[in-house]
Amino acid sequence: xTILCGNDDVMPQWTGxxxxxxxxxxxxxxxxxRENRLPPLRCVAGADVGFEAQGAVxxxxxxxxxxxxxxxxxxxxxxxxxxxxxxxxLLSFRECPALLKAxxxxxxxxxxxxxxxxxxxxxxxxxxxxxxGVLSGLPxxxxxxxxxxxxxxxVSNEPGASMPLLDEGECIGKVLRTRTNVKPVYxxxxxxxxxxxxxxxxxxxxxRYRLPEPIRWADGIASRRxxxxxxxxxxxxx
Numbered sequence: 001x002t003i004l005c006g007n008d009d010v011m012p013q014w015t016g017x018x019x020x021x022x023x024x025x026x027x028x029x030x031x032x033x034r035e036n037r038l039p040p041l042r043c044v045a046g047a048d049v050g051f052e053a054q055g056a057v058x059x060x061x062x063x064x065x066x067x068x069x070x071x072x073x074x075x076x077x078x079x080x081x082x083x084x085x086x087x088x089x090l091l092s093f094r095e096c097p098a099l100l101k102a103x104x105x106x107x108x109x110x111x112x113x114x115x116x117x118x119x120x121x122x123x124x125x126x127x128x129x130x131x132x133g134v135l136s137g138l139p140x141x142x143x144x145x146x147x148x149x150x151x152x153x154x155v156s157n158e159p160g161a162s163m164p165l166l167d168e169g170e171c172i173g174k175v176l177r178t179r180t181n182v183k184p185v186y187x188x189x190x191x192x193x194x195x196x197x198x199x200x201x202x203x204x205x206x207x208r209y210r211l212p213e214p215i216r217w218a219d220g221i222a223s224r225r226x227x228x229x230x231x232x233x234x235x236x237x238x
């Protein structure tokens with residue numbers, strides 16, 4: 001697992017010391033590029049991570065869709081032994097090894113990854129979207145289903161409405177209403193993208209549902225939901 005910044009060239013193994021992992025997050029957060037370094041978008045991915053065997057196995061799914069049509073192109077599922085226990089705020093250390101394995105098994109390299117989780121909207125500004133972005137070198141966006149930190153005003157009910165997510169005076173993301181009468185999502189910079197662009201792309205990627213289509217696909221395959229498995233079979237039969 002290569003860290004693409006600074007003098008850290010290898011992601012260290014879990015040593016059992018949460019304070020050391022938190023210090024690494026603070027250090028690596030300086031590697032996050034908060035400006036737009038996107039290539040021309042041809043395909044984008046959604047990332048979802050879950051756990052099996054009572055947490056002993058980490059499962060990561062990446063699904064690649066065309067852009068902007070959001071048609072299915074490729075997917076991979078990777079499973080690895082879970083490398084560390086559940087510790088709030090340090091989940092990316094559990095998730096990134098399997099995500100990197102899934103990335104290596106794709107036939108296509110996505111131009112951008114929508115991650116189910118936070119980017120810099122994290123107490124140490126280094127959630128899973130930022131962690132995976134820095135490790136992989138890919139542009140990433142964090143799309144959280146719930147708030148990890150920060151405060152915001154109420155978001156109006158119209159699709160596309162948003163409010164800044166603030167933490168100690170810093171804007172760490174936007175709270176975005178993608179659908180009427182549906183809970184908003186928490187959008188933040190992951191890596192190599194600015195917040196305005198991230199917000200716009202999440203809106204484009206969520207034309208019908210609360211979550212962006214790439215994340216919905218990843219979650220659907222990870223959960224083996226019948227509708228997504230049927231769609232996969234139909235695609236393979238064509």
